[in-house]
Amino acid sequence: MSVEKRTSTNVLLDTALKNFYGAAAEMGLEDGLVEILSRSERKVCVSIPVELDDGTIRVFDGFRVLHSSALGPGKGGVRFHPDVCVDECEALAFMMTWKCSLAGIPYGGGKGGVSCDPLELSPREKERIARTFAARIEPFVGAWTDVPAPDVNTGGPEMIWFMDTISKMRGRLEPAIFTGKPISLWGSKGRTAATGLGVATCAMELLKVLGKPVKDATVAVQGFGNVGTYAAKVLSEAGAKVVGVSDITGTYFCKDGLDIAKAMAHVSNHPKKLLEGYQQAGLEKLPLADVLFLDVDVLLPCALEGAINAKNADMVKATFIVEGANGPVTPEADAVLDAKGILIVPDFLANSGGVVGSYFEWCQDLAGFFWTEEEYNERLLRIMRDNFHRVWEYSQEKSIKMRRAAFMVAIKRVADAVRMRGIFL
Numbered sequence: 001m002s003v004e005k006r007t008s009t010n011v012l013l014d015t016a017l018k019n020f021y022g023a024a025a026e027m028g029l030e031d032g033l034v035e036i037l038s039r040s041e042r043k044v045c046v047s048i049p050v051e052l053d054d055g056t057i058r059v060f061d062g063f064r065v066l067h068s069s070a071l072g073p074g075k076g077g078v079r080f081h082p083d084v085c086v087d088e089c090e091a092l093a094f095m096m097t098w099k100c101s102l103a104g105i106p107y108g109g110g111k112g113g114v115s116c117d118p119l120e121l122s123p124r125e126k127e128r129i130a131r132t133f134a135a136r137i138e139p140f141v142g143a144w145t146d147v148p149a150p151d152v153n154t155g156g157p158e159m160i161w162f163m164d165t166i167s168k169m170r171g172r173l174e175p176a177i178f179t180g181k182p183i184s185l186w187g188s189k190g191r192t193a194a195t196g197l198g199v200a201t202c203a204m205e206l207l208k209v210l211g212k213p214v215k216d217a218t219v220a221v222q223g224f225g226n227v228g229t230y231a232a233k234v235l236s237e238a239g240a241k242v243v244g245v246s247d248i249t250g251t252y253f254c255k256d257g258l259d260i261a262k263a264m265a266h267v268s269n270h271p272k273k274l275l276e277g278y279q280q281a282g283l284e285k286l287p288l289a290d291v292l293f294l295d296v297d298v299l300l301p302c303a304l305e306g307a308i309n310a311k312n313a314d315m316v317k318a319t320f321i322v323e324g325a326n327g328p329v330t331p332e333a334d335a336v337l338d339a340k341g342i343l344i345v346p347d348f349l350a351n352s353g354g355v356v357g358s359y360f361e362w363c364q365d366l367a368g369f370f371w372t373e374e375e376y377n378e379r380l381l382r383i384m385r386d387n388f389h390r391v392w393e394y395s396q397e398k399s400i401k402m403r404r405a406a407f408m409v410a411i412k413r414v415a416d417a418v419r420m421r422g423i424f425l
């Protein structure tokens with residue numbers, strides 16, 4: 001039997017599938033498992049009717065995809081963004097399966113989202129969307145079925161609206177269904193910074209194995225949201241020089257290094273949480289895309305998928321790329337960057353600090369016993385460093401790129417679970 005390969009017009013899904021098929025072929029995965037693992041167990045599409053503040057009604061589309069539950073309950077964020085669609089959610093759920101597997105945590109892959117533009121919505125409108133979305137996906141989520149978390153444009157408030165709605169529907173508190181909650185309401189110390197801390201840790205481990213000092217290494221960060229800010233903060237605190245950061249208002253560049261704490265304070269005080277208007281001595285404002293083309297040691301794409309693609313890959317000057325976002329480099333760009341000798345730490349290794357941190361929160365919620373931030377960070381750093389080295393060493397041993405090595409390690413664990421449990425999960 002030969003496998004009929006799935007393709008997609010959605011770039012992110014097509015990328016995820018191509019990377020999976022390539023790794024599956026290289027490791028000689030049997031056809032039946034390739035068929036099973038190239039499809040999602042469940043794709044839920046819901047409509048979300050909401051009354052806006054002006055009294056009009058709008059219906060938004062929402063999605064929750066469970067790619068695989070072979071290793072445990074689904075795990076993955078919920079995104080609020082105008083481009084959200086079922087294919088994008090499937091691609092991200094697919095990547096969550098490999099991310100959780102690679103991280104060695106007991107979860108499968110899930111992802112969800114609502115197609116909406118948060119910049120156009122009031123907080124009350126966002127709350128109505130979040131609560132109706134939660135109510136409509138209620139039959140499909142649970143601490144032992146599928147555990148959502150924050151992603152682009154969602155965070156603590158959305159997780160509380162989700163948790164509160166489902167707790168009311170079930171008549172009991174359900175804290176372990178959602179992670180990324182505020183610390184005061186069954187959240188965990190450390191979770192907010194976890195993804196960025198993990199990205200920065202991978203960058204520092206990479207520099208270390210290559211014998212390059214972190215001190216004065218130059219860094220550029222695309223996206224100054226949850227992942228980008230904390231990655232920039234940790235690296236600048238470790239002595240690296242973060243010379244460029246960006247959000248949708250443009251690229252902010254300073255050759256002597258940006259003051260990341262000051263930039264974070266500016267964003268947190270900005271009414272729309274933007275870098276717009278940020279000032280410091282020596283600052284230059286550059287066009288949006290320029291952050292990707294700065295001549296730096298390390299580039300961290302921490303915004304959205306497809307940022308580095310066939311059209312712009314040739315202009316990238318960084319020596320290393322550590323992928324903070326999910327899917328920021330398309331396969332075509334990957335080939336161009338490889339030819340230029342640019343080394344890439346793949347997304348589902350580099351940004352796995354978020355889901356590892358969510359796992360810690362879930363454990364604490366189930367136990368009703370909470371850890372200190374030191375305990376949380378100590379465990380997170382140990383896992384991130386071990387995982388980085390496992391993938392790095394495997395890629396060296398096999399003379400393959402880190403992305404391929406990470407896929408092979410991750411697919412093996414899921415395939416073993418399917419073999420042990422039987423195919424009808």
Ligand SMILES: NC(=O)C1=CN([C@@H]2O[C@H](COP(=O)(O)OP(=O)(O)OC[C@H]3O[C@@H](n4cnc5c(N)ncnc54)[C@H](OP(=O)(O)O)[C@@H]3O)[C@@H](O)[C@H]2O)C=CC1
Pocket residue numbers: 150151152153154195222223224225226227228246247248249273274275288302303304305324325326327351352354355
């Ligand atoms: N949060 C988490 O724990 C995890 C997130 N990720 C992934 O990391 C990425 C970022 O997520 P997160 O930080 O949570 O999201 P946020 O919404 O907090 O931040 C996203 C940032 O990207 C910026 N951005 C969007 N488009 C562009 C663009 N074209 N150029 C420059 N900046 C842009 C946004 O700018 P603005 O604010 O101006 O819109 C914002 O600063 C996503 O791919 C997500 O899936 C992965 C693992 C875990």
Ligand SMILES: O=C(O)CCC(=O)C(=O)O
Pocket residue numbers: 075076077078099147148149150151179180326351352354355356358
């Ligand atoms: O924290 C989580 O559970 C998932 C985070 C996520 O969506 C991701 O890693 O892409």
